[in-house]
Amino acid sequence: MGLKEKMHEIKLKYQGKKMAPAFNAFHTFLFTPNETTHSGGHIRAVDDLKRTMNTVILALLPCLLFGIFNAGYQHYSAVNGFPENFSLLEHFITWDNFWLGAITVLPLVIVSYGVGLLVEFIFAVIKGHEVEEGYLVTGMLVPLIVPVDTPLWMLAVAVVFGVVIGKEVFGGTGMNILNPALTIRAFLFFAYPTWMTGDKVWVHEGVQRAGTADAISGETILGYLAQGNSEAMYAKYDLSEMFFGFIPGSVGETSTFLILLGGLFLIFTKIASWRIMLSAVLGSLVMGLIFNAVIDFGWIPEYSKFYGLMQFAYWKHLIVGGLAFGIVYMATDPVTGSQTNRGKWFYGFFIGFISVMIRVFNPGYPEGVFLAILLMNVFAPTIDHYVVQGNVRKRLKRLKNATILPDTVDGATAELKAETV
Amino acid sequence: MSKAIRIKKGLNINLVGAAEQITLQAVSSNVYAINLNDFHGITPKMLIKEGHEVKAGEPLFYNKNREDMLFVSPVSGELVEISRGARRRILTLKILADKEQQYHESKPIDLGKADGAEVRAALLKYGCWPFIKQRPYDVIANPDKTPKAIFISAYGTAPLAANPDYILQGKEQELQAAITALGKLTPGKVHVVVGKDSDSPFTAIEGVTLHKISGPHPAGLVGTQINRIDPINKGEIVWTLSPQDLIIIGEFLLTGRFNAQRTIALAGSCVKAPKYYTTKIGAEVSTFLYASGVKEEKFRLVNGDVLTGQKIKPDGHLGFYNNTVAAIPEGDDYEFFGWNKPVFNKISSTRALTFSWMNPKKKYDLDTNTNGEHRAFVVTGRYEEVFPLDIYPLQLLKACMVKDLEEMEQLGLYEVAPEDFALTEFICISKQPHQQIIREGLDLLHQEIG
Numbered sequence: 001m002g003l004k005e006k007m008h009e010i011k012l013k014y015q016g017k018k019m020a021p022a023f024n025a026f027h028t029f030l031f032t033p034n035e036t037t038h039s040g041g042h043i044r045a046v047d048d049l050k051r052t053m054n055t056v057i058l059a060l061l062p063c064l065l066f067g068i069f070n071a072g073y074q075h076y077s078a079v080n081g082f083p084e085n086f087s088l089l090e091h092f093i094t095w096d097n098f099w100l101g102a103i104t105v106l107p108l109v110i111v112s113y114g115v116g117l118l119v120e121f122i123f124a125v126i127k128g129h130e131v132e133e134g135y136l137v138t139g140m141l142v143p144l145i146v147p148v149d150t151p152l153w154m155l156a157v158a159v160v161f162g163v164v165i166g167k168e169v170f171g172g173t174g175m176n177i178l179n180p181a182l183t184i185r186a187f188l189f190f191a192y193p194t195w196m197t198g199d200k201v202w203v204h205e206g207v208q209r210a211g212t213a214d215a216i217s218g219e220t221i222l223g224y225l226a227q228g229n230s231e232a233m234y235a236k237y238d239l240s241e242m243f244f245g246f247i248p249g250s251v252g253e254t255s256t257f258l259i260l261l262g263g264l265f266l267i268f269t270k271i272a273s274w275r276i277m278l279s280a281v282l283g284s285l286v287m288g289l290i291f292n293a294v295i296d297f298g299w300i301p302e303y304s305k306f307y308g309l310m311q312f313a314y315w316k317h318l319i320v321g322g323l324a325f326g327i328v329y330m331a332t333d334p335v336t337g338s339q340t341n342r343g344k345w346f347y348g349f350f351i352g353f354i355s356v357m358i359r360v361f362n363p364g365y366p367e368g369v370f371l372a373i374l375l376m377n378v379f380a381p382t383i384d385h386y387v388v389q390g391n392v393r394k395r396l397k398r399l400k401n402a403t404i405l406p407d408t409v410d411g412a413t414a415e416l417k418a419e420t421v
Numbered sequence: 422m423s424k425a426i427r428i429k430k431g432l433n434i435n436l437v438g439a440a441e442q443i444t445l446q447a448v449s450s451n452v453y454a455i456n457l458n459d460f461h462g463i464t465p466k467m468l469i470k471e472g473h474e475v476k477a478g479e480p481l482f483y484n485k486n487r488e489d490m491l492f493v494s495p496v497s498g499e500l501v502e503i504s505r506g507a508r509r510r511i512l513t514l515k516i517l518a519d520k521e522q523q524y525h526e527s528k529p530i531d532l533g534k535a536d537g538a539e540v541r542a543a544l545l546k547y548g549c550w551p552f553i554k555q556r557p558y559d560v561i562a563n564p565d566k567t568p569k570a571i572f573i574s575a576y577g578t579a580p581l582a583a584n585p586d587y588i589l590q591g592k593e594q595e596l597q598a599a600i601t602a603l604g605k606l607t608p609g610k611v612h613v614v615v616g617k618d619s620d621s622p623f624t625a626i627e628g629v630t631l632h633k634i635s636g637p638h639p640a641g642l643v644g645t646q647i648n649r650i651d652p653i654n655k656g657e658i659v660w661t662l663s664p665q666d667l668i669i670i671g672e673f674l675l676t677g678r679f680n681a682q683r684t685i686a687l688a689g690s691c692v693k694a695p696k697y698y699t700t701k702i703g704a705e706v707s708t709f710l711y712a713s714g715v716k717e718e719k720f721r722l723v724n725g726d727v728l729t730g731q732k733i734k735p736d737g738h739l740g741f742y743n744n745t746v747a748a749i750p751e752g753d754d755y756e757f758f759g760w761n762k763p764v765f766n767k768i769s770s771t772r773a774l775t776f777s778w779m780n781p782k783k784k785y786d787l788d789t790n791t792n793g794e795h796r797a798f799v800v801t802g803r804y805e806e807v808f809p810l811d812i813y814p815l816q817l818l819k820a821c822m823v824k825d826l827e828e829m830e831q832l833g834l835y836e837v838a839p840e841d842f843a844l845t846e847f848i849c850i851s852k853q854p855h856q857q858i859i860r861e862g863l864d865l866l867h868q869e870i871g
Contacts, residue, residue: 030758032755032756032792035790036721036752039854041728041856042730043580045769045792045848046769046792047775049796049799050793051761051850052771052800054761055771132796171797174799269774270803399655402654403609408537
């Protein structure tokens with residue numbers, strides 16, 4: 001084991017130096033450190049933050065792979081027309097799709113990780129703390145929640161903004177108020193709206209070809225609905241395509257099936273909170289049902305621009321757009337979410353509820369998950385406050401029956417002939 | 422009459438090397454030591470100088486803030502060394518034991534007649550008081566206060582810890598005397614908690630409120646039991662004692678002698694033949710450690726159980742409150758890709774490619790490696806699964822870290838001791854020092870509010 005000893009020597013050499021965190025980040029990536037317990041208990045469980053983050057990344061990998069194939073599939077289908085009698089192996093898992101997807105999606109991943117980790121390393125070296133693992137997940141989430149053709153420089157700018165303003169100014173991993181990945185997404189959305197919305201951005205080359213004879217379009221399901229084109233949408237995509245994800249959208253968000261598997265994996269491994277996921281699903285269903293009821297009562301005329309999205313069956317909201325992805329991978333971020341178990345129910349519920357609400361009422365962009373989660377990030381401490389106050393009140397109530405006994409007053413202190421040394 | 426308590430939340434840490442239920446007499450130690458760190462918050466004032474002879478049970482020093490609280494020598498011999506640290510703080514006292522032990526005799530207490538004040542004065546004067554600890558603050562009890570109740574846990578769930586039922590066998594007389602005496606010190610109840618199916622000698626003792634508890638660790642911690650039976654409110658005081666110390670108190674009451682003899686468990690995967698030993702408080706650990714033999718050269722010796730004890734060297738001495746000495750492997754080695762490969766040989770509270778959930782009965786050989794680096798609190802909801810108290814652990818820890826006295830009070834810091842956070846510390850993904858955080862929080866609260 002030459003490598004182990006060599007790394008150990010370099011570690012000792014760099015100890016206390018400015019660049020130590022940068023080296024240690026690589027070192028602890030290769031080897032779990034030789035640190036032993038020196039306070040409190042003498043043994044520790046095996047889980048650490050790296051393993052936790054790694055588990056989330058494992059749950060994201062299927063979405064990334066699917067996103068790569070889907071990027072190619074959507075492009076070729078938009079150019080050549082969607083295949084009749086779709087077959088998974090013949091039309092989806094092909095080298096062409098993979099290659100096109102790889103050259104469009106992997107640069108996003110590389111830029112996201114490269115820029116984000118660079119910022120993390122710089123902050124770690126300046127502030128003299130270890131490089132923390134939070135960005136490992138953020139860096140994987142970011143490429144999955146942007147349109148496939150997002151220019152790399154835009155992504156780089158957004159990542160710098162998100163990591164610095166969203167996280168580092170608060171003190172780094174564990175201290176941030178807003179989900180960094182969503183901060184990056186929100187920055188892109190508000191700074192470069194033309195690259196984030198519309199019917200051209202979701203398919204590779206959609207923007208370049210716009211206005212030419214070869215123009216292609218890849219409207220999202222929600223886009224169709226927002227424009228009231230329900231028939232056109234149903235003609236193009238059926239339910240199973242929506243569920244399995246053969247539809248246009250951000251890179252990794254389309255396959256509800258794989259997201260569901262990822263979510264179940266995260267619940268099974270106890271890494272993500274099932275309370276948040278379940279309550280968010282409930283919240284979105286409730287809001288969807290309310291909208292459906294409004295339509296059933298006939299309060300909204302058919303020509304209303306909200307009609308298309310409002311009449312969309314309540315449970316279908318979960319299988320289109322970014323709602324499922326947001327619920328499983330973003331709402332469950334423990335740092336920015338509610339920290340109490342009871343609070344998580346409220347937190348998750350309102351994420352689902354508000355997501356569908358924004359989705360329906362947002363005139364420019366028919367999606368609201370990221371805004372709903374950011375909004376609830378801000379309210380999570382408030383929710384926790386009220387939950388914790390419940391415990392405090394219970395303790396105060398108990399205090400009324402406290403048996404506080406008077407001091408003993410015999411004071412018969414033994415005579416002491418103390419010979420103090 | 423006993424009441425059943427069932428603890429659901431928690432985690433049993435099954436380790437290799439539990440002590441076999443055979444008790445051997447340890448060879449007597451040449452030198453005995455009293456470690457002043459055992460008495461948290463006590464400022465000692467010496468009563469004798471180096472070179473003086475003492476008898477077993479004769480006072481060595483007293484509490485500076487409470488002059489009638491005496492601390493006595495466990496053996497008779499010569500006080501050979503007072504080692505001091507920074508600012509001349511006394512760290513340890515070493516006593517070279519006589520071949521023939523002599524006892525500092527006093528009159529046995531007539532428990533039929535004695536009242537509370539008499540018992541209290543005797544316990545203070547003859548060195549038995551320090552066995553009584555109080556909550557809030559987890560310090561030696563303040564004799565001026567009257568506790569609303571006294572709690573004794575005779576159920577051991579900590580990993581590798583001595584089995585109370587076993588070490589208390591045949592000590593009914595002493596236990597009865599101690600319980601009778603303690604009953605005079607409180608107008609409330611003396612609660613004793615035993616395991617559900619235990620044959621504890623406490624079942625035959627009069628004057629106790631017996632509870633039967635079942636469930637994983639920390640069901641055996643007195644803090645868990647208090648929280649279930651009669652939680653502490655602001656302003657209230659409860660006292661807690663370990664059952665093995667009741668034997669010393671009881672024997673003192675019956676005979677007038679302070680006999681520091683104690684049965685301890687020597688356990689851990691680095692011990693060749695883990696067994697119970699009869700020895701005395703302050704005895705050198707090597708007197709029994711090498712009788713059982715050690716397996717590896719690099720091991721960590723823990724004075725107490727592996728979740729709450731202190732690190733000592735083989736020439737260290739048995740602590741004042743401990744009934745367990747454990748030896749586990751030192752884990753100061755790197756592990757290649759230890760953070761992402763599947764793990765089968767270590768305990769985990771998740772299932773993130775860790776497989777201890779598949780076989781909860783399996784015994785593990787854990788070392789002292791932290792298995793990761795210290796981080797800020799990130800993950801939530803994990804502590805609650807192993808923390809059965811009606812308290813928000815994460816929030817309380819954070820309140821202690823930011824020194825928010827009001828919040829510390831409101832969230833229930835009065836009810837806990839550092840040991841109650843040993844399990845959350847064990848599973849902590851951010852490797853935060855929970856026990857230290859709680860200890861500092863308690864000290865701050867004690868100092869500011871008193």
